[in-house]
Amino acid sequence: MTEHAVTDPDVMDARAINTIRGICMDAVQKAESGHPGTPMGIAPVAYTLWQKFLRFDPADPIWPNRDRFVLSEGHASALLWSLLHLTGVRAVDPDYEVLGRPAVTMDDLKTFRQLDSHCPGHPEYRWTSGVEATTGPLGQGVAMSVGMAMSGQWLATRYNREGFPLFDFDVYALAGDGCMMEGVSNEAASVAGHQKLSNLCWIYDSNRVTIEGHTDITFTEDVAARFLAYGWNVTTVADANNLGMVARALHSFRTEHTRPTLILVHSHIGYGSPMEDTPKVHGSPLGEQAVRATKRVFGLPENLDFYVPDGIYEWFERGVGTRGAAARAAWEASFKEYANTFPALADEIERMQTRELPIGWDADLSPFPADPKGVASRASSGQVLNDIARNVPWLVGGSADLTPSTDTWLKVDGGTGFEPADRAARNFHHGVREHAAAAMSNGMALTKLRPFWSGFLIFSDYARGAIRLSALMEVPVIHIFTHDSIGVGEDGPTHQPVEQLASLRAMPGLMVFRPADANEVVECWRVVAGLRREPAVMVLSRQALPTFDRSVVHSADGAARGAYVLADPPGGGDPDVLLLSTGSEVALAMNARDELAAEGIGARVVSMPCWELFDRQPAEYRDEVLPPSVTARVGIEQASSFGWDRYVGPAGAIIAMHTFGASAPLKQLLSKFGFTPDRVTEVARDLVREQHGEGTS
Amino acid sequence: MTEHAVTDPDVMDARAINTIRGICMDAVQKAESGHPGTPMGIAPVAYTLWQKFLRFDPADPIWPNRDRFVLSEGHASALLWSLLHLTGVRAVDPDYEVLGRPAVTMDDLKTFRQLDSHCPGHPEYRWTSGVEATTGPLGQGVAMSVGMAMSGQWLATRYNREGFPLFDFDVYALAGDGCMMEGVSNEAASVAGHQKLSNLCWIYDSNRVTIEGHTDITFTEDVAARFLAYGWNVTTVADANNLGMVARALHSFRTEHTRPTLILVHSHIGYGSPMEDTPKVHGSPLGEQAVRATKRVFGLPENLDFYVPDGIYEWFERGVGTRGAAARAAWEASFKEYANTFPALADEIERMQTRELPIGWDADLSPFPADPKGVASRASSGQVLNDIARNVPWLVGGSADLTPSTDTWLKVDGGTGFEPADRAARNFHHGVREHAAAAMSNGMALTKLRPFWSGFLIFSDYARGAIRLSALMEVPVIHIFTHDSIGVGEDGPTHQPVEQLASLRAMPGLMVFRPADANEVVECWRVVAGLRREPAVMVLSRQALPTFDRSVVHSADGAARGAYVLADPPGGGDPDVLLLSTGSEVALAMNARDELAAEGIGARVVSMPCWELFDRQPAEYRDEVLPPSVTARVGIEQASSFGWDRYVGPAGAIIAMHTFGASAPLKQLLSKFGFTPDRVTEVARDLVREQHGEGTS
CATH class of the missing domain: 3.40.50.920 (Rossmann fold)
Structure with missing residues (x-):
């Protein structure tokens, strides 16, 4: 760990990458469980991104303008744990205080996949700081990254001022063949292309090996051509181990200002191991012998486990650490000045970070008068939603092409839709893409906006994978579902939910609301708006519901x-x-x-x-x-x-x-x-x- | 209705198309509910397909080698009802007997969307014969069509013999912008391209209007380029009303022998009406006045509702009716001869049609001996599955890239995977595409194969939209889910199901099995294999379960x-x-x-x-x-x-x-x-x- 060890940058790069590979192999081997192959193949790319590009300060992993890195191929978690450890990312407590202790200790690495380790089997948001999103269910990470990138554009447009480019972060997602096959990633990629999210970069780790074998058996489409069809910038890295090519590709993303970028990287699963390029190295430990053989290939001492060569921690400190610290310091100085000049906006930014609402957020909520004919709860909810949105500027939302039916259009701030030409709009057209709508909303919540999205209750089925992640991550996304029963009427059984309420109620950590009249709608919204760690589902009617006379029946406060x-x-x-x-x-x-x-x-x-x-x-x-x-x-x-x-x-x-x-x-x-x-x-x-x-x- | 009225084919084509449009407008208007715009825009294409291409005999809508037509944009159901009525499709009873009465009467059309009408809001399989698949939840129809096309290839390879081309049906799906946006259709399109399903034709009704407005607001990708990237043949029809162009495109599909075909048709929602090309005409009646105005445009008598001009029924009879009857008669003659030459194969084909199993299908099932250490239920299930598959040749299955983990590989018939070069294989590599895997399995079941597919229980969430359709359609798809609990272990909460069992149990018509040991696995499989109208879910463990000593405890028959x-x-x-x-x-x-x-x-x-x-x-x-x-x-x-x-x-x-x-x-x-x-x-x-x-x- 002597300073003079840091001489030749190429040597240090190689050493750092092989250190990551060694830790990943050892962690999986010690746990007797896990996925060593992907980290070994893609380590050079993740390393280059973190060490040379990512604007991320390990000393404050929740700095609002950090670049985001989402490990969409979540089974490669050992790669992330290695990076969080080697870069010295600090832990953060549930109240958003950065702590002195590291997020991932060497002990955590050595207890990978054991109870209470900060290195669980897949990346878990809020459990280990530095994790930007819970991933593992394939496709979710990339889809969330689209929401994050939209948030970045929205934040920039709302808050940046002349001389104060407060928000200009980039969003990177690392994805494998599996992520690329999942429908939710296809939906989200189409949105990203449409929205021209030039702050979004997906790195496609194409090792062409999945659990059943080579992708030749089922996945032979031309992914690059598909992304060009979506309107993306596409560039290819022919060899994941060629750091120069990797850096050039990342540079090309930085210089692209009108489209999202896909970097298609050809990699080798289990690179350097005897089982390279085979499914064997996907989901099980290499075995002691192969670990040793592979360490020899990488020039690592074969009898030392979890080996971190001298100077490696310092090397990361000099790279991502120094760059991130400088960027954050500059930002904080700028924000201080900004707060003097634009105190109200600064207050908004600060409240968002801790998921507080503005003072007086519920000032416009008022009771509905008794009305025997009544009003559909979708309609009363739409009114209440607007009453809240008026006072909570970062409450934004969209619909999977059903806004006119779900009554969720926000009329505030001009009542426009988010588009490349209108980045401060509060409404998002998610298209007929329920799964991505929910996943992108998760991404928006992870970047501290307060998002809702809406659809018909029946189509909550399409979005369940993402709704579950709202609950597991404990992010307060609001899922609004109207047309809540056979009340749908003529559209018939394909559109009439039956089992959806039970299915949602069975999900841990999800709050499901089905209000009976307009005043219950108000009170349910009051609870929902105040949630800081729990996602909610609002279940609303298409048909009119009488508004009870509360002078006769008990108060809706109940x-x-x-x-x-x-x-x-x-x-x-x-x-x-x-x-x-x-x-x-x-x-x-x-x-x-x-x-x-x-x-x-x-x-x-x-x-x-x-x-x-x-x-x-x-x-x-x-x-x-x-x-x-x-x-x-x-x-x-x-x-x-x-x-x-x-x-x-x-x-x-x-x-x-x-x-x-x-x-x-x-x-x-x-x-x-x-x-x-x-x-x-x-x-x-x-x-x-x-x-x-x-x-x- | 005089014969001499049928003179100029062009006149009759136009008259037939406008008749369909008129019926669709009237049905929606009378119901005061429904979707008139899509049928009006795409009627010429659906008409041309049915009248001039589809090999379908209205007199026997379940003839096994009929071409399949799936209305994936199920909200356009009025279009299908019109076609089923005008072509005189016969009703079929639940025991697969063709009945004398029509599937859709004029009274049914007039009671569109009313209780007990055979013209419900969306196409419902088994409720109205001639409906090949229940559709409405977007994306499902096209995804099912891929399963149907794979079945077609499989059936041809297994059963066709020199001089007996028993199976050579084509599968058509009509889809809108919404279907194209849904993830499940993206997944299925990728599979279809990989599998080179040249018997598959998707007609993309691109009217570029969805509920929230023009697709410009969210869907600007180049769909044609995307399908080329999947490996499809893509052709464009610039004007849905140009019957010559439509016919040429359908011909080009017929002459394409190595790829699936996408026909991209530019159409106008609500064509001919005052609200043409606007979202207004998507999901509500036109209104009496606009209906009359539109009828004038189409040369229909504006004061007659549900008007069918003289000679129209006969015209359809001369087109699809005559062609279909001839094709079926030839097939039946051929099948008779085939049955003499290949009685065993003919017996298989006949049993499949009524969802019977072969005699002795369970001959290889045998009890597992008591074993305190036991065996994982995924493993015992894998063995039982193979024991059944040996005797049920049309039991086929696949996995969403998890066969080695779910233990569902069929070793029978060579134990190979379905590929363009191996069309009789029993195993399907669905890739990391759970939603499409389930939907394609529905399609396979609709073409009377007996399909299963497998994945982890947690990922049943991704496939719920399609699982629900198995239940709603009452088709006996077997959904096999392993890794059924926290028994998953180290992979952690993203991979450990919690609420999935409850969610599946809450679904009407779905049978959920979670056997306790290997002998319960056998007995559960015995029940599942015998199901003719109910889908089943098998929920299986990753970890070993002791095999109880049945001489001590009660029999697993229970x-x-x-x-x-x-x-x-x-x-x-x-x-x-x-x-x-x-x-x-x-x-x-x-x-x-x-x-x-x-x-x-x-x-x-x-x-x-x-x-x-x-x-x-x-x-x-x-x-x-x-x-x-x-x-x-x-x-x-x-x-x-x-x-x-x-x-x-x-x-x-x-x-x-x-x-x-x-x-x-x-x-x-x-x-x-x-x-x-x-x-x-x-x-x-x-x-x-x-x-x-x-x-x-």
Whole structure:
């Protein structure tokens, strides 16, 4: 580790690259699990990018204007762990404080893939700082990088001022053959080309080997030509080990100002090992013997594990470290001055970083008046969304080509759409690309915008891979889904969600809201807007829902507790039966309550807009809302009954969908599938009679 | 309707096309709901294809060698309904008998989008004959068409013999801008190019208008260049109304023998109407006035609705009808002769058509011997799958690049992979394209092969859009998912399914199997193979599962009832507590049962490999397995607890996942997340004590 060891830059480059390869091999070998081949093949490219191009300060890995590096081929995580370790990236705590300790210690590397190591099997955002996005499910990383690049353009346009180029970061994503095959990456690449994201660079690590064998067996398209068709700049590096070629390609990205860039790099999986260019080296350790043989090829001491030659840490410090520190220092000085000149804008930038909202963000929220005819929750939500957006400048959103149907167009700030010529617009046209829409929204959230996107609830299925990542990364993306049930009507079963609500509720860490009327919409939005670490799903109706008269029923504030008593038996007294429901079915429950009252049966209506919130309430509150003594309970929801038993219990009944829907006007569907006051009344009456005999209380 | 009316073919062509347009406008107008614009724009192309090219006999819409027409832009269903009506397609019953009545009557057209009409909002397979695939969720139709085209190649190679070209059908899909944007279509197009499917023709109806506006706002890639990059033949029709150009393009497809063909057709949404080329005409009726104005443009009597001019039915009869009837008659004669020469092959073809299995298909299934160390269910399943495949020649399958991990390679018939040079292979390399893999499998099932495909359970999320269509269409695709839980281990939370089981169980019509040991694997496969109308999901472990000693525990036959008593308390007597579980957790329950027995607590272990089957059993059986009197119940599953309450009840407990998983070796994860015999024992003991006081039975 003596300074004089750093003499010939070429020697140091080679040494640094082989150090990375050695660590990757050793980490996988020690874990007896992992993916050594990809890191070994692409290490020279990742090294060159980090050491010579990336504007990233290891001392502050959350500096807002850092270049982003997304390892889309997340199985190559050992490569990232090596880089985070060797460059000395600092840890960051959950409150966005940079800590003194390293993000990845040598001990972490040695406990790769073991419980609690900061080097898990795949890159995990928020678990290890320096990870810009959770990756592993292929295609997601590149798709998120498109969202990040759009954010970069948006931030630059909103915040940069003459003499203050606060935001000009680039976004790099490293992707393999698998990423290139996934539909979500195709969708996102099309968007990036359309949007002319010249701050975006995908490095395609083409080793042409996947788990089943050579890509010749299934993937023979001309990827370069495909990206040219999308409108990208495409350049090729014929040999991943040729650092000069790699650097020239990265330079060509830097000088391209009108298109995103694809660098197609020909690499060799498991480079240097006896199993080079074979699937064997993809997903298992090389074995002790092959590790030693490979270390000999790389000039590494074959009996030393996790070997870091003298001077390597310093070498990284001199490269990415020094460059990043200087860039950050200059930026911070500039930002200080900027804050004096543009205090309001600086305040916005600062709040965004810690996911705070502006003071007074909810000033425009106001209750909706009672209205028996009512309003579709998509429409009330659209109004509330605009009321919030007016005060939260970085709340931006788009739709997968359904804005007019989902009612999510932001009319604020000119009400325009984000385009190359209009980079400060608040609306994004994602096209008919649900999966990319969700993934790009994740990328926007990772760059600290507050994004939503919208579609029909049925198409949440297309986006699940990305919705799951919102939850796993704990980023507060808002997924807005309208047309939430057989309420879709004539479009029929292909467009009528049934199992989607249950599917989303089953996902850990996701908050699913299905408000019953316009005032619940307001209260649900109030909760959602305040979320800092949890993604939310808003499930909204196409059809009008009556706005309850809150002077007669309980306040919609209860929505914030997930479920609440909307109304007790009109005649007073303890309820004989509980009617539990969400969304459009709450009004149905209210009607049944009246019918039951006429028969002398006391029904309580419980509105349950967010099960996850309700489950978090103290038992006392839950028992107050759903008294354990009342076992006559009817769950009513135009969705799969799956999951309702938790609240309804074995003595209760569930009025729900047990098949797919049908194509017909809603009224016909309601009677076909049994969502009528008479049916609810009948089921409730039968339950009460069963339990109490013919005479009811 | 006089014969002499049919004079000038050009006049009749124009009249037929405008008739279709008129019906589409009227149907949408009458329904006050639907999508008139697309049919009006693309009618000339669909007409030309049907009338002049399609080898399809309306008198037998399930003739095995018919050309397939998939309306991937399913919102244009009125176009298909018009064609099915005008060509006189016959209805087919669920047992594959062609009926005398028409598939689509004039009354059906007039009740478009009403309950029970055979003209629902989107094309629904099995509901209306002549519909080759359920479409509407964009991208699915084109992706299925790739599976159909692969099936066509496979069938030809397996069954055609010198002088008997039994299978040479072509597959056409009509797709819009939305289909082209969806990831699943990109994935499938890449496969089609790689596989050189020259029997596949996509017609791209490029009207460049989507719901949010002109495609300029989000979709400006060069689609033709993209398809060239995939290896397709691409040809352009500059004007959808130029029937000569359309015919020439379709001819060019017919003469292309090495590549799939994309015909890019420039069309005008809402052609002829006042709102032509605007999004207004996409998804709502034109309005009475505009309908009349448009009819004038088309020379249709403006005051007659659903007008079919004299001679039009006969004209279709002379075109597609006569050509189709001749082709089918020739085929049937040929097949008769073929059946004499190759009776075994003919028998296969006939059984496939009605989804029967060969006699003796399960002859090779045999029980696995008891083995405490056991075998991963992916491995036992792989063996059983091969045992079945040996006797079911049209059981074919593939994987989204995970065959070595999912253990689904078929070793039968040479054990090769399907490629242009090997069209009879039983294995398909779908590449890292889960969504297309599932959609293409749907297409293969629609052409009566018996397909499976495999991946990791976590990636079922990527394929949900297509899995749902398996269920909605009621086609028996087998979706095989391994790596079914935190049992994945070191790969960590991105690869560990949690909510996927619940999500799949919530889907109507889908059968989800999670067998506990090798013998349950056999029995589950026995059920799955026999399914004729239901898709199944097999959920299998990566890690070894002990093979229970069936001389000690109950027979695995019980798996066929969905859930069964695997073992009662070792000491005999009624159980104090029920341990309910599936898959890998059943062995855990068995261990806890022993621990509990040592404490004098009698535990029954219930294995529940298929909830859907169990829910269908008579109440008597269900109560026998889960006696209502025993409310101390523990549900144990390495998945979201969502849905378990149904069996466990409010007095029970659920040991499940409440968060995402973590990256670590399985043993560490089992104790971190509480899947240990001690924990199960503790929870069960507490429940029993709570209910019975400290002294237990």
